[in-house]
Amino acid sequence: MVVVRELFPLVGVDVALFCVDDDGLKVLLVKRAEDPYARHWALPSGVLKPHLDDSLMAAARRVLAHKVSVELPHVAEVSTFSGPTRDPRGWSIATLFYALLPKDKINALVRNKVEAVQWVSATSTRHRLAFDHEEQLQAALRALRSRVEGDVLPLHLLPEKFTLTQLQKVCEAILGRALDKSAFRRRLKGSTDLVELDEYERGPQRPAQLFKAREGFTF
Template sequence: MAGDKLFPFVTTDVALFTLDGDALRVLVVKRTNEPERGRWALPGGALKPSLDEDLAASARRVLAEKVRFDIPYLEQVCAFSGRDRDSRGWSISVLFYALLPKDRIDAVAGHKTEAIEWVDPDRPGRELAFDHDRQLAEALAQLRAKIEHDALPLHLLPDRFTLTELQRACEAITGEALDKSAFRRRLKLREGKEFVEVPGEFAEGAHRPAQYYRRTRGFRF
């Protein structure tokens, strides 16, 4: 049985982030099974060694039940573990975070009778099941640190995007307004390597049309 004296019970959980307008959101699902039935949690599920190549594949399989779209970016956060975090016994949950492009928010749906909601990761508005409040805080801290150390969250954006959208995405994650000209200077160093112009394509705006850009094939978050 799971969580017995010899073998821990292993799950993967995923903090799936996206943007709703200019606001950072994370997916929570209402649990339809015991334990903690009826409570909200990050999506997750048991590792299946016969099906899963490794833990990342397991997290992708679990996510595939909720998201009808191939998630471009998934990163391991860390493992949570111990005797008491899950009533099924000694358990390990390996946490990942994933980024969903903002124009794909409709590709996400609950599995069977499961309710889903996109919530503010800083204020999910409910106490999450298991240790998922701590998991969410850790995933968010890791995503923020990455942006503060200058990574560009291009996976949160549609296939083509403007530099203003990119700035808004960074601001949504860190919660801090960026100076436009300093941000543009920073971007100049990455243009050509991480993202490139889409020639002749412009977004209509209140002012003049804005150039569209896209990720390069070699882009790594």
């Protein structure tokens, strides 16, 4: 197999699955059941199966569906990690994707072929991750933040209907800093991705209008 690796690198996908809960931005870690790095925490990852996958992104979706039973969250490519030393099995390529899961779907996770799963703070994982996954997590965070700093709203992290305050809190959790409310509301005014609903959330404060993402919205 080592000889084959010199001709054919190992090809796989890694996924940084993010959600935002009341404690901030979280990323999903799995405890690996198998070598290499058995019993180490890692991003969900898997080997490309050309007979099953139509693309690397399809492989990422299959890995998520298989390992933690998450179907069809929003998936976007970050970049590809490659080289002779990042995997003890030999020359390897791993294309990293990030995926976004709404808070109300967090509890649906089950595990399969991993020893354990946990959501940890994305900005202070406190675990030494397998392979180059720490570096990958940082790259996924940069990619996510760069989109939110730009003109894109992370609506895939919100439930189907949400208030503008909830949206601001999700953006703040991603960026790691507070946003000025009136500047944020002005930015939202120009967005064609938000659809106003004639529905209101009741709470201790005055009722807050609900919004949803426009049909076909992609991050």
